Amino acid sequence: MKEVSVRETVYNRPFIWQRADPYILRCEDGGCYFTASVPEYDRIILRYADTLTGLRDAEEKTVWVKHESGPQSIHIWAPELHRIDGCWYIYYAGGDVDDIWEIRPYVLRCAGDPMRDPWEELGPMLPADDDPFSFRAFSLDATVFSHRGDWYMVWAEKVGVGRQISNLYIARMASPTKLATVQVLLTTPDYDWERGEFWVNEGPALLRHDGKLFLTFSANTTGELYCMGMLWCDEDAELLDPANWTKLRHPVFRSDDEKEVHGPGHNSFVKAEDGVTDLCVYHARQYDKMVGNPLYDPNRHVYIMPVTFDQNGFPEFRHLPQEW
């Protein structure tokens, strides 16, 4: 671990250390799985515990290791675990050691116990037959969710010549490994807070509350400016019509110097033990001074906060003292 000077506050004590892009899935029996990017970006790890807090000290198992060369051989990022039609799937992104930014989304499947049984490679996520645009450039952070009988994927993909811009897209899925529809643009970096050295929207996560679907995402360059933005859509609306999604003008969660919470983002959502309270699981750093590329600083840690809702039913993401 790098030597860094950290000012500890009640707000920046990690739930899990040195894991980024955290994702927690709670099963119907209450048991919880955890996965995340590891600082080496070389493998996919899983933890399981009977309770969410049990994940802190749960044994971590490596369920998949990067290839030696070719696709999926470097930059293994942002795994998510999902259960679709009775099987387990992990969606993740990976690059190629010979072309390290050729990042694409890939899929693993496990028909048995995610912690003990083998994970089979299903290869790259495929666009719809008539979609010449999706997964053609740097694309990652795929998340999936079901809504009224259909599965949808939301992912980040870069566009442009020369320097590129990372947008978020949505499509309906034909199967766990293939899209049914062409891409629909959900959000592009529109505002100052999304546009630093890089213009980025990534890390989408879905939250349902009181008739609305909320889609949080992470914006800006990985580092101090990294923050969370949000879109929302009425649950009765057609999800593939971008006119039904409204983007909030300002970020919903960002760095706080006083509390020493830096570059928060790439979150996911999970219910608390009570089955009612929504928790936001995110990563952040405890300091803003980094040596070198923030992407290779290992000290993004995992935090959890309860989500509160305002009088309009919109989620609030507050800098709260950590319970751990």
Add this chain to the structure above:
Amino acid sequence: MKEVSVRETVYNRPFIWQRADPYILRCEDGGCYFTASVPEYDRIILRYADTLTGLRDAEEKTVWVKHESGPQSIHIWAPELHRIDGCWYIYYAGGDVDDIWEIRPYVLRCAGDPMRDPWEELGPMLPADDDPFSFRAFSLDATVFSHRGDWYMVWAEKVGVGRQISNLYIARMASPTKLATVQVLLTTPDYDWERGEFWVNEGPALLRHDGKLFLTFSANTTGELYCMGMLWCDEDAELLDPANWTKLRHPVFRSDDEKEVHGPGHNSFVKAEDGVTDLCVYHARQYDKMVGNPLYDPNRHVYIMPVTFDQNGFPEFRHLPQEW
């Protein structure tokens, strides 16, 4: 002129033959200038007449000819004439014979009489210093307008690797040849009617009415599917905030087989002789059967229709019998 079989209707008699991307500017004294793309895409033409209808038979003058090689040597497209701070400017797009799709926007200036005095080349339109994205790829159809003391440019530019998508962007201008702000995305092809063989938004044109700014644009592949869409924004709103622009779910004007009006679009707006009625100037074809690439079929002709407004103050674009 190509031999084509045309069924004449009262709806498809051209105002001006074989000119595409038509643009008319009316001066304070009522006199009108006309410019457009010519089928050879090799020059910029101007017409002047004391009345709008006089443009039909007005002498056409070539005010600028493409270069022999290098930038601006092929595909000279969609000129527009504007008066900014006491000078005349023509905004147009051009490619390079050695790289014919390297289309970029360029600017000409004339300090005297547009029909008689020389036009000076000011070179390519420049992005803001801190904008690494604008005018880097296939970009064209720049239009400019002033609003509350500032000048704005809206243009079309393609993004993507391999096959590309043409979007519309807006920025504030620092001068007639340079932007002051980084690009803001206004619209991307979201819907079926914008997505044919190519996914295209282009040809923006501004119309003001009753407290609103309307921005029409053309969508889809040049040919039968070409049509007009529209965005609108409150005139009091910040134009550089994309959240203030609303895109209509359906096209506002499209092909009509019965009337033999095909692929209408790339419009501009001008006031009628009464100074009140808004006219929509657009091009269309009289048939949908084309031999070869629609881009090189010369028979896009100019049409003019009066714009009506519905009870909400939104413009309506009706297939009306042509007056000429």
